[in-house]
Amino acid sequence: MPLNDEAHFETCEPASEADAGIDFIGDIHGHAPQLRALLDQLGYRMRDGALSHPGRRVVFLGDYVDRGPEIRATLELVRSMVEAGSATALMGNHEYNAIAWFTPRPDHPDEPCRRHTEIRRKLITPTLDALGDDIDDWLDWMRGLPLWFESGQARAVHASWDPISIRYLRELLGGADRGFDRPRMQATCKPGSQASHAIQQLLKGREIPLPAGVSLRDPEGSPRGHIRARWFESPIGRTYRDYAFTRDDSFPDEPIPPEVIPTDFVPYGASEPPVFVGHYWMRGDRPSRLARNVACLDWSVARGGPVVAYRFDGESEIDDARFVTA
Numbered sequence: 235m236p237l238n239d240e241a242h243f244e245t246c247e248p249a250s251e252a253d254a255g256i257d258f259i260g261d262i263h264g265h266a267p268q269l270r271a272l273l274d275q276l277g278y279r280m281r282d283g284a285l286s287h288p289g290r291r292v293v294f295l296g297d298y299v300d301r302g303p304e305i306r307a308t309l310e311l312v313r314s315m316v317e318a319g320s321a322t323a324l325m326g327n328h329e330y331n332a333i334a335w336f337t338p339r340p341d342h343p344d345e346p347c348r349r350h351t352e353i354r355r356k357l358i359t360p361t362l363d364a365l366g367d368d369i370d371d372w373l374d375w376m377r378g379l380p381l382w383f384e385s386g387q388a389r390a391v392h393a394s395w396d397p398i399s400i401r402y403l404r405e406l407l408g409g410a411d412r413g414f415d416r417p418r419m420q421a422t423c424k425p426g427s428q429a430s431h432a433i434q435q436l437l438k439g440r441e442i443p444l445p446a447g448v449s450l451r452d453p454e455g456s457p458r459g460h461i462r463a464r465w466f467e468s469p470i471g472r473t474y475r476d477y478a479f480t481r482d483d484s485f486p487d488e489p490i491p492p493e494v495i496p497t498d499f500v501p502y503g504a505s506e507p508p509v510f511v512g513h514y515w516m517r518g519d520r521p522s523r524l525a526r527n528v529a530c531l532d533w534s535v536a537r538g539g540p541v542v543a544y545r546f547d548g549e550s551e552i553d554d555a556r557f558v559t560a
């Protein structure tokens with residue numbers, strides 16, 4: 235179908251969901267101007283109050299809030315596209331954390347599920363300032379965001395595709411992919427619970443603990459006792475440094491001992507459909523795939539990188555020519 239011929243589409247039935255192309259878009263973090271430029275470049279135009287495309291739709295990979303200068307405008311743009319039916323917006327760990335900030339702990343109702351440390355307060359303050367008195371409405375919207383996306387041809391999740399965690403959460407959510415009311419939210423906030431483990435796999439990704447005595451700092455300055463794992467690959471025979479999602483020479487170049495590798499670990503199969511994730515602060519001149527069927531679309535907009543899209547049209551192998559940056 236000639237996707238660039240808009241006049242053609244106005245006289246045709248809209249493409250069915252299965253046929254339509256999907257534009258996957260990575261982390262935005264309040265950078266609305268880059269998002270608008272990217273959507274414009276992809277051919278989305280304002281129709282009836284929201285951006286849409288006659289033959290395509292968007293799947294946003296989460297992390298709309300925190301860090302950037304236009305958090306409210308970002309949320310409004312994303313939400314308007316969801317409400318117009320031209321986009322699906324997945325939950326990122328930053329939306330989850332915003333909900334947890336305001337959710338009381340089930341065992342200590344005077345304390346929030348997400349402890350209010352100074353580092354975290356600094357991170358969430360621009361979001362709280364941007365949403366002001368409307369915070370409850372926006373939190374309700376965030377609670378309803380789906381955690382994963384799956385069509386026959388492609389998959390998406392904020393950080394890592396983990397079938398065991400997806401199965402567990404689908405059961406917790408009564409067969410749905412969304413719906414974090416207070417009790418379900420509290421279930422996922424309980425440290426050490428299976429629900430907490432599952433949500434962490436999906437929204438923060440699989441982590442491998444560092445050897446005793448080695449401690450690093452994350453970009454916010456919090457101590458980090460783990461590496462973010464290349465979950466789609468096997469950790470067997472790898473070192474901490476070369477199995478880390480993004481390479482960092484401060485990670486130990488020593489073998490990962492088998493006892494820290496989770497027993498339920500299964501790498502992403504080569505014949506599985508393409509999967510798109512955000513979250514990992516990739517760096518580089520040009521976005522590229524991580525494996526034939528795995529791509530990360532977070533290229534560090536919050537550190538001066540671009541907002542990144544991938545134009546998907548049903549191909550079984552990810553094509554580096556299909557990444558689009560604003």
Ligand SMILES: [Mn+2]
Nearest residue numbers: 297326327513
């Ligand atoms: Mn994230």
